[in-house]
Amino acid sequence: MPDVRANGIDVRYETLGEPGDPALLLVMGLGAQLVDWPAEFCAALASRGFHVVLFDNRDAGLSTAFDELPQPDPAAIFGGDQATVPYLLSDMAADAAGLLKELGIARAHVVGASMGGMIAQQLTIDHPGLVSSLCSIMSTTGDRTVGHPTPEAMAALMRPPATTREEILAGAIASSRVIGSPAYPASEEWLQERAAAKFERSFRPQGTQRQYAAILAAPDRTAALGGVTAPTLVIHGEADPLINVSGGRATAAAVPGSELIVIPGMGHDLPKPLWPQIIDAIVANTGRASV
Incomplete structure (x- = not known):
């Protein structure tokens, strides 16, 4: 698994499929690593004729960590004081843009999940020439009036981090039972x-x-999403307790000509029984791109 130097940091990435096929960049969410994209899901996309690129966001997996920075104050940030903000989603989007450029990829279809959807949106806004099509999954626009979590989901998100392997395994099950797909x-x-x-x-x-x-x-x-011209697909679980489906609906409403797919019984994850539907939708959206 190689690294590239992109946007001033080291980015760990993997690829699947033929390099000559159209590139498809996968962007994962909060605290997630490239291995959070299930291998079978990625292989299925590659088998549909894509050169799949997946990577660790900064501060996750094996990409550059920013441990030298002071820890942020979430309450202050939410209140408007950004003094402890370490970096922005636009910086993370620039990491993705830098990765594509270092790999010699002029344009890519971009698929992001959760925070990865936010990064994918920002990438499309900031670097429109790099994005052939956009798919935003279980994400939102940044408008604080939409996409609210339930109290239970917020409690799961804010649970103190596990410190042992056993706690992590138990926490994975507990979190999935709160935010995962009930169906x-x-x-x-x-x-x-x-x-x-x-x-x-x-x-x-x-x-x-x-x-x-x-x-x-x-x-x-x-407002910025209103200027997106890349074919855009928004996928959201109707039962998502972490980012309410209103976040997906708002995303689709913001992007002219976008397609919205709301899936009953889907929560804040990518359940295996839904992979065929999700992959078919992603592939169909890429087909709407002119390049």
Whole structure:
């Protein structure tokens, strides 16, 4: 698994598929690593004729950490004091743009999930020439009047970080039962296997806090999304308790000509039974791109 130097940081990335195929960049969410994209999901996209690129965001996985920075104050940031904000979503979007450029990719189809959807939106706003199509999954616009979490989901998000492997495995199950898809519950074995793999690869709870600060500090993207011309698909679970479906509806409403798919019974995850529907929708949206 190689690194590239992009936007002044080291970015760990992987690729699947043929380099000559159209590039498809996958952007993951808060505290997530590139391995949070299920391998079978990525392989299915590659089999549909894409050169799939996935990477660790800054402060996650094996990309550059910002541990030298002071820890952010979420309450102050939410109140408008950005003195402790370590970086912005626009910086994370610039990381993705830098990765594409370093890999010699002139344009890519971009798919982002949760915070990754926010980064994908910002990438499309800031670097429109790099984005052939946009897919925003279980995400929102930055408008604080939409996409609210339930109290239970917020409590799960703000739970103190686990400190041992056992706590991490137990926490993965507990969190999934709160924010996961009620119609498509994942097995405990699958959840534990994925949590263990993540923990053994990298464990950066402080980095997750800094990424969360970037979300809190992000401006409302609604107006800027109105200028997006790339074919845009918005996918959201109707039962998402972490980012309410209103966030997805607002995203679709903001982007002219976008398509919205709301999936009943889907929460804040990517349940395996829905992969065929999600992949088909992503592929169809890429087909709307002129290049």
